[in-house]
Ligand SMILES: Nc1ncnc2c1ncn2[C@@H]1O[C@H](COP(=O)(O)OP(=O)(O)O)[C@@H](O)[C@H]1O
């Protein structure tokens with residue numbers, strides 16, 4: 267059972283206003299991230315009543331029976347029940363805290379809940395038995411790098427006579443390159459390696475009970491499912507609920523390599539191309555139904571924990587966390603963009619109803635789609651909105667690495683003072699290609715490096731270079747975004763844990779040469795899911811109402827001169843070249 271400490275904060279002035287209201291109205295938001303889970307309660311005026319947050323355990327296995335004892339370099343797993351427990355704890359601690367503040371039945375104030383989640387992280391379970399086949403394989407886990415290379419080879423060999431390589435066909439349909447990042451490669455690994463899962467898929471009796479899902483799917487299923495009479499099997503292994511709603515939204519579904527961006531549905535041919543012909547795959551049963559991101563008919567919560575908190579509250583939104591941040595940053599117009607600095611770094615631009623293919627290493631993906639609302643809405647609202655995205659694997663996690671592995675710092679908050687204690691990183695660069703490089707390079711055989719080191723470099727320089735690496739990586743995807751979209755980005759809206767770092771934000775503005783804008787609410791991801799849920803149940807009427815709730819908190823303007831910027835940028839590009847092709851192909 268999960269042991270970490272939940273941090274709950276209640277805004278007393280927001281609470282007193284609500285308590286004096288004749289009909290208090292709140293939207294709940296479950297924000298399930300890579301490092302922690304959060305639960306927010308947001309008022310109809312866009313104020314945050316409460317936040318609850320808890321970190322959960324990360325698993326980086328060093329060896330595994332599924333890997334014949336070889337090194338598990340690059341593996342990263344979550345226990346799906348830790349994730350579930352962390353969400354339940356955030357909800358129940360919030361309710362307890364509000365009860366202590368005199369709120370008797372907060373669930374009755376909550377009109378709907380929105381869910382936002384770390385994307386691509388993949389869970390598999392059996393709906394009939396409740397057995398979870400394997401830990402969740404996390405989005406940045408690179409065990410499937412060779413699987414991805416294999417998929418490219420398999421699909422290239424079969425049509426060597428054609429001008430169009432089939433991986434290009436896959437990219438045109440899905441908007442994604444074939445890489446370990448995406449859920450489809452993780453599904454393939456599960457099928458190829460987890461014997462029990464494979465046996466079930468091959469059994470005519472059992473194959474229809476196998477479920478694959480990203481974290482949103484897992485949470486919706488657990489929130490809406492029936493509890494089993496036993497919570498653990500005879501070996502003491504925990505069991506999932508049964509018969510829960512099995513749905514995902516378009517933004518999450520666009521991250522599998524299985525969804526056609528035009529039809530917004532699973533494409534059996536894509537599934538076959540990614541999973542291979544070795545195993546029959548009952549797509550319509552094993553993959554969740556794809557629904558719009560903001561929709562009042564997703565499902566109803568059965569009650570969380572002993573006290574059945576949130577019983578009968580509708581789930582009215584599901585959004586991948588980066589899409590939720592875009593939504594929370596009120597980027598509803600084509601050409602508006604945001605950058606989120608969390609475990610990874612994700613720059614995303616709304617491209618409206620236009621699907622822009624990338625020739626510069628970005629992803630074409632679904633931003634959101636509005637669906638059924640409790641109040642009638644115009645049909646045109648229901649068109650999907652697309653986006654371009656640059657996904658970088660290591661951002662805040664580089665700082666976690668300095669804390670947990672290198673033990674150079676004991677808390678991320680120390681990095682700002684250390685970085686500003688030296689005037690520059692003195693020609694030193696840290697390229698955090700720890701598991702290869704994601705956007706815009708997509709190089710699985712790159713590895714991290716520190717270059718330009720001299721004997722005068724100190725701990726402060728290393729910390730500074732680690733922070734600067736996030737800014738340089740954001741510039742790489744920013745430049746690709748401008749090249750692909752032909753939109754000149756005039757400013758960058760930012761959010762995520764690392765935006766607390768003022769040094770990083772100033773350096774980011776300097777390296778991009780545009781203003782960097784941080785909104786009042788730093789919980790942008792959670793706010794995005796709340797906004798999407800509130801739209802579905804009529805708490806907010808339209809985007810205009812939501813836009814009015816978005817406000818600037820801090821703006822950083824570029825201060826660096828062009829010569830200095832160009833010199834630093836050139837150095838970074840040289841450093842990235844050093845990290846490329848570090849592994850031989852057979853070492854990936
Ligand atoms: N002051 C800071 N300076 C730099 N990085 C920070 C700071 N505070 C937090 N971080 C980083 O931000 C990340 C957490 O951000 P968060 O948005 O909560 O991530 P996620 O949504 O991925 O769980 C961590 O990786 C942490 O190292």
Ligand SMILES: O=P(O)(O)OC[C@H](O)CO
Pocket residue numbers: 298299300301383384385386405586587588608609610657
């Ligand atoms: O949990 P975050 O903020 O690191 O986001 C993870 C992304 O959704 C992965 O694609």
